[in-house]
Amino acid sequence: MVKKFIDEESGKVIEEKVMNAITIDCVIFGFDEGKLEVLLIEHAEGISKGKWGLPGGWIKEDESIDEAANRLLRELTGISNLYLEQLKAFGDPKRFPLGRVITIGYYALIKKEDYDVKAGFTASDAKWYKMDDVKHLIYDHNEILNYSLKHLRNRVRQAPIGFNLLPEKFTLLQLMQLYQEILNVELDKPNFRRKILKMKLLADLKEKEQNVSHRAAKLYKFDPDIYKKLTEKGFNFEM
Amino acid sequence: MVKKFIDEESGKVIEEKVMNAITIDCVIFGFDEGKLEVLLIEHAEGISKGKWGLPGGWIKEDESIDEAANRLLRELTGISNLYLEQLKAFGDPKRFPLGRVITIGYYALIKKEDYDVKAGFTASDAKWYKMDDVKHLIYDHNEILNYSLKHLRNRVRQAPIGFNLLPEKFTLLQLMQLYQEILNVELDKPNFRRKILKMKLLADLKEKEQNVSHRAAKLYKFDPDIYKKLTEKGFNFEM
DNA sequence: ACAAAAGTGTTTATCATACACCCATGG
DNA sequence: CCATGGGTGTATGATAAACACTTTTGT
Numbered sequence: 001m002v003k004k005f006i007d008e009e010s011g012k013v014i015e016e017k018v019m020n021a022i023t024i025d026c027v028i029f030g031f032d033e034g035k036l037e038v039l040l041i042e043h044a045e046g047i048s049k050g051k052w053g054l055p056g057g058w059i060k061e062d063e064s065i066d067e068a069a070n071r072l073l074r075e076l077t078g079i080s081n082l083y084l085e086q087l088k089a090f091g092d093p094k095r096f097p098l099g100r101v102i103t104i105g106y107y108a109l110i111k112k113e114d115y116d117v118k119a120g121f122t123a124s125d126a127k128w129y130k131m132d133d134v135k136h137l138i139y140d141h142n143e144i145l146n147y148s149l150k151h152l153r154n155r156v157r158q159a160p161i162g163f164n165l166l167p168e169k170f171t172l173l174q175l176m177q178l179y180q181e182i183l184n185v186e187l188d189k190p191n192f193r194r195k196i197l198k199m200k201l202l203a204d205l206k207e208k209e210q211n212v213s214h215r216a217a218k219l220y221k222f223d224p225d226i227y228k229k230l231t232e233k234g235f236n237f238e239m
Numbered sequence: 240m241v242k243k244f245i246d247e248e249s250g251k252v253i254e255e256k257v258m259n260a261i262t263i264d265c266v267i268f269g270f271d272e273g274k275l276e277v278l279l280i281e282h283a284e285g286i287s288k289g290k291w292g293l294p295g296g297w298i299k300e301d302e303s304i305d306e307a308a309n310r311l312l313r314e315l316t317g318i319s320n321l322y323l324e325q326l327k328a329f330g331d332p333k334r335f336p337l338g339r340v341i342t343i344g345y346y347a348l349i350k351k352e353d354y355d356v357k358a359g360f361t362a363s364d365a366k367w368y369k370m371d372d373v374k375h376l377i378y379d380h381n382e383i384l385n386y387s388l389k390h391l392r393n394r395v396r397q398a399p400i401g402f403n404l405l406p407e408k409f410t411l412l413q414l415m416q417l418y419q420e421i422l423n424v425e426l427d428k429p430n431f432r433r434k435i436l437k438m439k440l441l442a443d444l445k446e447k448e449q450n451v452s453h454r455a456a457k458l459y460k461f462d463p464d465i466y467k468k469l470t471e472k473g474f475n476f477e478m
Numbered sequence: 479a480c481a482a483a484a485g486t487g488t489t490t491a492t493c494a495t496a497c498a499c500c501c502a503t504g505g
Numbered sequence: 506c507c508a509t510g511g512g513t514g515t516a517t518g519a520t521a522a523a524c525a526c527t528t529t530t531g532t
Contacts, residue, residue, distance in 0.1 A: 019260060022341060061339055064328075065330030089328045091304030100300055102261060104328045110446045158393075173510075191495065193512075212508040215502035238475070412483075430522065432485075453483040454529035 003058050006075075015212065018058035019095055021100055024069050025141065027107040027148040028077065028086070030115070031165035034177050035130045037112075039077070042125040043138065044148035047098065053124070053138035054145065056103065069106040078116035083109040083164040085155075087148055095140040103140075107148040109164035156182050157237045160201055163222035171217035172196065179239055183233065187239055199235060201227055242297050243269055245314075246368035257297035260339055263308050263417040264295035266326070266382065266387040267316065270404035274369045277384065278316075279311040282363040282377065286337065292367070292377035293384065315365065317355035322348040322403040324394075326387055328457065334379040342379075346387040348403035349372050369383075395421050396476045399440055410456035413433065418478055426478055438474060440466055445469070 009016045028039040041055045055076050059068040066086070074080055087105035095101070111127075136147065156162050162178050163170075176192045180183075196202065203223040208216040246253045267278040280294045293416075294315050298307040313319055315319070334340070342456065368463035395401050401417050415431045420422075435441065442462040447455040 021258060022261060059330070059341075062332050064332055065328060065341065068330075086327050088325050089304060091298070091307075091343070093303055098256060102258070102304065103300075104330070104341075137391070142519055154397075159414050169510085188494095188496070189511085190497085190513075195494085209511095210503090212510085213504045215511045232264065236477070410484090427522070427524085428484085429486075429524085434521085450484085450531090452531045454485080454531095455482075456484055 001209040023056050023101055023103045024146055025054045026101045027054055027145055029109050030112045030128055031178055034181060035125050037130050038182050039129045040127055047209055048138045051138045053141045065104055072083055073108055079110060079114050088150055090111055090140055090144060105144045111167055115169050169219040169221055256300040261298055262295050262340055262342045264293045264342045264344055264383055264443050266293060266384055268348050269351045269367055270417055271351055276367045276369050279366055279368050287377045290377045292380045292444060304343055312347055318349060318353050329379055329383060342468055344378040344383045350406055352406050408460055
């Protein structure tokens, strides 16, 4: 099978062979105003025209599936280096109505400040939805989304991946609200502070919030170097 | 693409359409004499004849990928209901030398007492290997195996899946040795006992070991009903 | 009696939890 | 001076870890 692509260097439309009967679908999470969000696409062509679903696409013959997922995300969001992980393959024989297609699910976490809307080939519209506002999606995309939320909840308790959803500089309260939203729990502020600070994962930026109508909070950043040094021992983000 | 299968009811050879360019590979773990083992297959035909690799096969056009994995395991081991979970898809474009094939990895845990050797279609020999004795495997099967071991180590710390590797009736020391082997740690016997018993996952069978040259240990079984009742709260098998 | 593993008891340090309280800033 | 969120202190109970000890069984 052959599909049209925009060459990333020349900008010209080129044709490339893609794999048959296998696609990639991406769940892209963002975090805004204390709420977890997901980026959805309104399909512009084919039988699902006008319906909303996860962004996805084909795998070129000569790229790995991870490369394909990164390329799709880059085409869609303009972001080259984002947190991206494979979920699993979804292979119900009836999941796609026009034939047998297995899809490989990926999920990504992005800082919304980095995001640059680029409506892709088959997307007439791309929009952030709060998780509660997501309604019926095409094919098995609700199942993929539910699975990825479940997966995110697990992952976030074992590794400090939540930081990928926050701006570069953040306060401890923002971080706590992120955990509260994802895990759907209430946390105790003093205890959360101590727990996080004891992990020594955060670099104190020696800066404070500006123009807030209360005592300004210290700003921190997540330091991946520190993380790498400590990562061997394993963390516990049970809250 | 069409492949030959043995019909599970009639026993006759039948031909069925299978998916192109997608396969399934299974990592089957067992536990024997305190050591973690994996079931490998010596390939009987094609370019990898005589070499060892993971058992795998094709996906029929009308079966889901989970069904395909269960069918393959049943053909190979004779076991219908075993612990089976998808790992992820492996999609390096060069992973298979004769063309682009993506494979979906699965891993299974079996009680070796249930296992009934059945050399399958493309297997001239099937053999249990201790993890330390596994050498070079075909294609990317070493990568799949390493990934599944890493995954097993994580899963076993969050859910009581280790029981699937033990006989129906087992002693606490056997269970402890299982954890020690999988996680590669030394555990304290009294503390392990208390920790496991406090979880209330085990049903006391009111039986004891027979013919052992030391004080006979109580036998327990893992009770999935108890597990279901308690599962909501979540467990912590960190050791 | 001894070896070997089953199984119990106890001490200690550490940690999670709960909650009272003080601090800084803008309106 | 009050509302808002930032940030600290402390008492309590639960738990993990270390290890000394007793029990049972076959040889």
